[in-house]
Amino acid sequence: MSSIPSFPDDLAVQFEPYLPSANTNGFPSLTLTFATSLDSALSLGPGIQTQLSGSLTKAMTHHIRTFHSAILVGASTAISDDPGLNSRIQGAKHQPIPIVLDPNARWNITESSRVVQTAKERKGRAPFILVNSQNLDDGAVVERKKMLQNYGGGYIGINVDDSGRFKWETILSMLKQELGIESIMVEGGGNVINSLLEEEGNRRFVDNVIITIAPTWLGKGGVVVSPDRKPDPKGQYTQPRLKEVKWIPMEEDVVLCGKLNASSTLYNGP
Numbered sequence: 001m002s003s004i005p006s007f008p009d010d011l012a013v014q015f016e017p018y019l020p021s022a023n024t025n026g027f028p029s030l031t032l033t034f035a036t037s038l039d040s041a042l043s044l045g046p047g048i049q050t051q052l053s054g055s056l057t058k059a060m061t062h063h064i065r066t067f068h069s070a071i072l073v074g075a076s077t078a079i080s081d082d083p084g085l086n087s088r089i090q091g092a093k094h095q096p097i098p099i100v101l102d103p104n105a106r107w108n109i110t111e112s113s114r115v116v117q118t119a120k121e122r123k124g125r126a127p128f129i130l131v132n133s134q135n136l137d138d139g140a141v142v143e144r145k146k147m148l149q150n151y152g153g154g155y156i157g158i159n160v161d162d163s164g165r166f167k168w169e170t171i172l173s174m175l176k177q178e179l180g181i182e183s184i185m186v187e188g189g190g191n192v193i194n195s196l197l198e199e200e201g202n203r204r205f206v207d208n209v210i211i212t213i214a215p216t217w218l219g220k221g222g223v224v225v226s227p228d229r230k231p232d233p234k235g236q237y238t239q240p241r242l243k244e245v246k247w248i249p250m251e252e253d254v255v256l257c258g259k260l261n262a263s264s265t266l267y268n269g270p
C-alpha cells in the first residue's frame, strides 16, 4: 500500500475546530466522517466499494484518522472493502485501533485480511471485533480471536437488543472502559451511520461531523445515508441540524464540517 502525500498545513488548520477534544459527558469524543455523492450515496450498492474522495480529500481523511484513538465500521464494510483502517499519510504519528461491529460474526477475518497484514507490517493496529456475547464461544470466533490476539487485537462480546443491535451507549462506554478509547471516528457504512443518526438519544454522542461531498450522482440502488425519522419520547421529530458549519472546497470535492451534539433544535425555517 503506497503512502499518501502529507496534508497541506494551510488546509489542516481549518479542520482544527472539528478535531476531538476531551468530552465531559463520560463517553469518547465521536467524529462522524464519510464520503457521499450528491444523492447521499456511500457506494453504488451493498458490497460495492466506490471511490468518491479525490486525492486531496482522501489525504484529509487519513490526516484526520491520526487524531483518533479508534476507527469504527460495520461488518458489511469490512467484508466488502477489506479495508486497511490505518492512516497511510506520510509521517503519520499515531495509528487508530480499528473497531468492527459484527454481532453475528459474519466477517471471516484471516491472516491475509488487509487490516491484519497492515498490523503485521506495523503500519497500523490490529482490530477489535464486537460480537453478540452469545457468539463468543463459537468455534470460528475462538480461532479468529486467537489469531487476532497475536497482533494485539481481539473479539469483545456485547449483548444485543431486541433488534439484534448493540446500543450505542453500550458500544461507547465499553470501548472507553475496556480499550481506553477517548476518541472515535465512525466511517460507515450506511447501516451504521443511519443507526447513529435516527434517534435523538444516539445523535447526542456525535460531536463532530466531517463529510466529503463528491460531484457525482450514483443513482438509485446505492447505499444511502438517510436515517429513519424516529420521534422523540414526546412524539416529535427533532430535525438534526449541524451547527458551526464550515464548507471547505478541496479540488473537485467540498468538505462539510459541523457540530451536532450541542443539542439539536427543532428547525422552524427562516
Ligand SMILES: NC(=O)C1=CN([C@@H]2O[C@H](COP(=O)(O)OP(=O)(O)OC[C@H]3O[C@@H](n4cnc5c(N)ncnc54)[C@H](O)[C@@H]3O)[C@@H](O)[C@H]2O)C=CC1
Pocket: 033, 034, 035, 036, 041, 042, 043, 044, 045, 046, 047, 048, 049, 050, 052, 073, 074, 075, 076, 077, 078, 080, 081, 101, 102, 103, 104, 164, 165, 166, 167, 168, 187, 188, 189, 190, 191, 192, 193, 195, 223
Ligand atoms: N463512502 C464512504 O465513506 C463509505 C462507504 N462505505 C460503503 O458502505 C457499504 C456498506 O454499508 P452497509 O451495507 O450499510 O453496511 P455497514 O458497513 O453499515 O454494516 C452493516 C452491519 O453492521 C452491523 N451493525 C450496524 N449497526 C450496528 C449496531 N448498532 N449494532 C450492532 N451491529 C451493527 C450489522 O452487522 C450490520 O449488518 C459498502 O459498499 C462500503 O463500501 C462504507 C464506509 C464509508
Ligand SMILES: Nc1nc(O)c(N)c(N[C@@H]2O[C@H](COP(=O)(O)O)[C@@H](O)[C@H]2O)n1
Pocket: 034, 035, 049, 050, 051, 052, 053, 058, 061, 073, 077, 078, 081, 082, 083, 084, 085, 086, 187, 188, 212
Ligand atoms: N473517505 C472515503 N472516501 C471514499 O471514497 C471511500 N470509498 C471511503 N470508504 C471508507 O474508507 C475505508 C477504506 O479505508 P482504507 O483506505 O482501506 O483504510 C472503507 O472501508 C470505508 O470505510 N472513504
